[in-house]
Amino acid sequence: MTDMKPRDVQVFPVGTNTRVLRSRSWARLRFEIEYALAKGTTANTYLIESDKVALIDPPGETFTEIFLDGLKSRIDITKIDYVIIGHVNPNRAVTLKALWEISPQITFICSNPGAISLRKAFATEDSSETKDLPLKVMRGDEILDLGQGHQLSFIPTPNPRYPDELCTYDSRTEILFSDKLFGAHICGDQVFDEGWQAFQEDRRYYFDCLMAPHARQVEKALDKLSEFPARLYAPGHGPLVRYGLIELTKSYRQWSKQQTAQDTSVVLIYASAYGNTATIAQAIARGITKSGVSVESINCEFADPEEIRTAIEKSAGFVIGSPTLGGHAPTPVQTALGIVLSTATKNKLAGVFGSFGWSGEAVDIIESKLKDAGYKFGFDAIRVKFKPNDHTLQTCEEAGTDFAQALKKVKKVRAKIQPASNVEQAVGRVIGSLCVVTAKQGEMSGAMLASWVSQASFTPPGLTVAVAKDRAVETLMHSGNSFVLNVLQEGNHLGLMKHFLKPFSPGQDRFADVATEEAENGIPYLKDSLAYIECSVKDRMEVGDHWLVYATVDNGQVLNNDGVTAVHYRKTGTHY
Numbered sequence: 001m002t003d004m005k006p007r008d009v010q011v012f013p014v015g016t017n018t019r020v021l022r023s024r025s026w027a028r029l030r031f032e033i034e035y036a037l038a039k040g041t042t043a044n045t046y047l048i049e050s051d052k053v054a055l056i057d058p059p060g061e062t063f064t065e066i067f068l069d070g071l072k073s074r075i076d077i078t079k080i081d082y083v084i085i086g087h088v089n090p091n092r093a094v095t096l097k098a099l100w101e102i103s104p105q106i107t108f109i110c111s112n113p114g115a116i117s118l119r120k121a122f123a124t125e126d127s128s129e130t131k132d133l134p135l136k137v138m139r140g141d142e143i144l145d146l147g148q149g150h151q152l153s154f155i156p157t158p159n160p161r162y163p164d165e166l167c168t169y170d171s172r173t174e175i176l177f178s179d180k181l182f183g184a185h186i187c188g189d190q191v192f193d194e195g196w197q198a199f200q201e202d203r204r205y206y207f208d209c210l211m212a213p214h215a216r217q218v219e220k221a222l223d224k225l226s227e228f229p230a231r232l233y234a235p236g237h238g239p240l241v242r243y244g245l246i247e248l249t250k251s252y253r254q255w256s257k258q259q260t261a262q263d264t265s266v267v268l269i270y271a272s273a274y275g276n277t278a279t280i281a282q283a284i285a286r287g288i289t290k291s292g293v294s295v296e297s298i299n300c301e302f303a304d305p306e307e308i309r310t311a312i313e314k315s316a317g318f319v320i321g322s323p324t325l326g327g328h329a330p331t332p333v334q335t336a337l338g339i340v341l342s343t344a345t346k347n348k349l350a351g352v353f354g355s356f357g358w359s360g361e362a363v364d365i366i367e368s369k370l371k372d373a374g375y376k377f378g379f380d381a382i383r384v385k386f387k388p389n390d391h392t393l394q395t396c397e398e399a400g401t402d403f404a405q406a407l408k409k410v411k412k413v414r415a416k417i418q419p420a421s422n423v424e425q426a427v428g429r430v431i432g433s434l435c436v437v438t439a440k441q442g443e444m445s446g447a448m449l450a451s452w453v454s455q456a457s458f459t460p461p462g463l464t465v466a467v468a469k470d471r472a473v474e475t476l477m478h479s480g481n482s483f484v485l486n487v488l489q490e491g492n493h494l495g496l497m498k499h500f501l502k503p504f505s506p507g508q509d510r511f512a513d514v515a516t517e518e519a520e521n522g523i524p525y526l527k528d529s530l531a532y533i534e535c536s537v538k539d540r541m542e543v544g545d546h547w548l549v550y551a552t553v554d555n556g557q558v559l560n561n562d563g564v565t566a567v568h569y570r571k572t573g574t575h576y
C-alpha cells in the first residue's frame with residue numbers, strides 16, 4: 001500500500017549538470033480539492049551544478065530535515081549560489097531559512113510579487129533580517145549565467161492563485177522549470193512520464209482544480225512559454241514531462257480554450273491571508289467550471305479596480321470570499337465589494353463565503369450589504385471555521401455547481417424551448433436499466449440515478465456508466481475509486497427514483513431516509529434494489545458533456561430472485 005511508505009527524497013539526473021530531488025509524500029497531503037484523488041504527491045526541487053550552483057524550488061517545512069540531509073549527502077550546501085523560487089509559499093520559508101543559515105552567501109531569486117511575500121515570510125521572527133535579505137528580482141528580461149552554457153531566463157507567469165509565479169528556462173539543457181504548470185499530484189518511483197497517457201486523467205484533474213479558474217492567465221503563460229524551445233518540462237509536482245510534452249501543451253491549450261470559450265461566466269473575487277479562503281474558493285470554482293460555466297478568478301489583493309469592474313460587467317454572477325481579520329474583511333475585499341455594489345446589475349446572481357476563527361464578521365457584513373442591495377443568492381453563505389475538511393470542501397464544490405446550474409436555468413428559460421427533434425426522439429428509444437450509483441470516500445459520499453449503463457467487457461467483467469460532468473458524484477468516480485451500482489426493481493423503483501431525482505442541497509446526506517447496508521467495499525448499497533454490483537473504476541473518457549466511466553466488477557448480489565429490472569422509457573434522447 002502506497003500510504004504505508006515513509007516520506008523520502010528521490011534523487012535522479014535529468015539533464016547535463018542537472019538533478020531532480022523529489023520529496024515524496026505517499027499519502028494524501030492536505031484537505032484541498034487538488035489532492036482529492038489521494039495519490040500522494042511529490043515536491044520537485046531541481047539542482048543545477050555548473051560553475052555556479054542553483055537550487056530551484058526547495059520543498060515545504062514538512063520536508064526540511066530529510067531534504068537537507070539528502071542534499072548534504074550529495075553536495076556541499078555552502079557552495080550553493082542561488083536559490084530560485086517559482087512561487088513563495090509561506091510553508092517553504094522554514095527550508096529557505098535553514099538553507100540561508102547554512103550558506104549565508106546564497107542569493108534568492110524570485111519575481112517582484114515573490115520578493116514582497118519572501119520579505120514577509122522572513123520578517124515573522126526578526127524583522128531586521130529582511131533588510132539584508134540577498135534578493136534578485138527577475139522581471140523577465142534578465143539572464144542569469146551559471147557558466148558552461150547554463151544561461152537561465154525567467155518568465156513571470158502570474159495568476160490570481162500564484163501572483164508571483166516565475167518559470168525558469170535553461171538554454172543549455174532546454175529544460176523549462178515550470179513550477180505549478182504541467183504538474184500532477186501523483187507519487188511513485190517513475191521520474192519521467194513514459195506511458196504518459198496513464199497520467200492524463202491526473203493531469204486533467206490537476207488542471208481542472210488549479211488552472212481552470214484562471215484559464216485566461218494560463219493562455220497568456222502558454223504564449224510566453226512558447227518562445228522557449230523546451231525538451232523537458234520540470235514541474236513542481238509529479239512526473240517530469242518528456243514523452244507527452246507536445247500532447248500536454250496541446251491539452252493545456254484545449255482545456256483553457258474550453259473555459260474561455262464558455263458563454264456564461266462567474267467572477268470569483270477573494271482574498272486570503274493564510275490560504276483557507278483560497279482553498280474554499282478553489283472548491284467553489286471547481287463546482288462552477290465542471291458545470292460548464294467559466295470562472296474568472298480575481299485575487300483582490302493583486303487586482304486593480306478596473307480589472308474587477310470589467311470582469312463583473314462581463315459575468316452573469318459574482319461570488320465574494322473573505323477571511324475575517326480583526327473583526328472585518330481586509331481592505332482589498334472592502335474595496336472590491338464597493339466596486340461590485342456600484343457595478344453589478346441586480347440580475348446578477350451573488351454568492352458569499354469565507355474562513356474565520358471565532359466571530360466571522362466579514363461574511364455577515366458582505367452578505368447583509370448584498371442582501372440590502374437586492375441581489376439574489378445562488379447558495380447560502382458559506383462560513384468555514386479555519387481550515388475546511390473533506391466534507392466542507394464537497395459542500396463548497398456542490399454549492400458552486402448549484403450556482404452554475406441556477407445561471408444555466410435562467411438562460412434556458414430565456415431561450416425558447418424547442419420540441420424534441422426526430423433525431424432526439426429516435427435516440428430516446430435507446431433504453432437502459434434504471435440504476436442508482438452510490439459512492440463513498442472517507443467523509444464524502446454521493447449518489448445519482450443512472451440509466452446510461454451498459455455491460456462493456458466479459459473478461460474481466462466490466463461496465464460503463466455515463467455521468468454528467470456537473471454531477472456531484474463524478475468527483476468520486478476517478479480511476480482507482482470504488483462505487484456500487486444498484487439495479488432497481490420494476491414495481492419497486494418509483495420511491496427510490498423520486499428520492500434520488502429530487503434536488504439535494506450542498507453537502508446534504510443522500511442516504512438519509514433510505515434503507516442501506518454496507519457492501520464489502522465499504523460503500524452503502526440500497527437494500528430495496530433488485531441487485532447490486534461492487535465496481536472499481538479503471539478508466540474514464542471525456543465524451544461531450546459526460547464522463548464515460550469504465551469499471552470492473554469486484555462483487556455482486558441479486559437481492560430478489562423473483563424481480564425484474566426496472567427500465568426507463570424516454571421520450572427524447574436528451575434526458576437521463
Ligand SMILES: Cc1cc2nc3c(=O)[nH]c(=O)nc-3n(C[C@H](O)[C@H](O)[C@H](O)COP(=O)(O)O)c2cc1C
Nearest residue numbers: 272273274275276277323326327356357358359360
Ligand atoms: C491577525 C488575525 C486576526 C484575526 N481576527 C479574527 C476575527 O476578528 N474574527 C475571526 O472570526 N477570526 C479572526 N482571525 C482568524 C482568521 O479569520 C482565520 O485564521 C481564517 O482561517 C483566515 O482565513 P485565510 O486563511 O483565508 O486568511 C484572525 C486571524 C489573524 C491571524
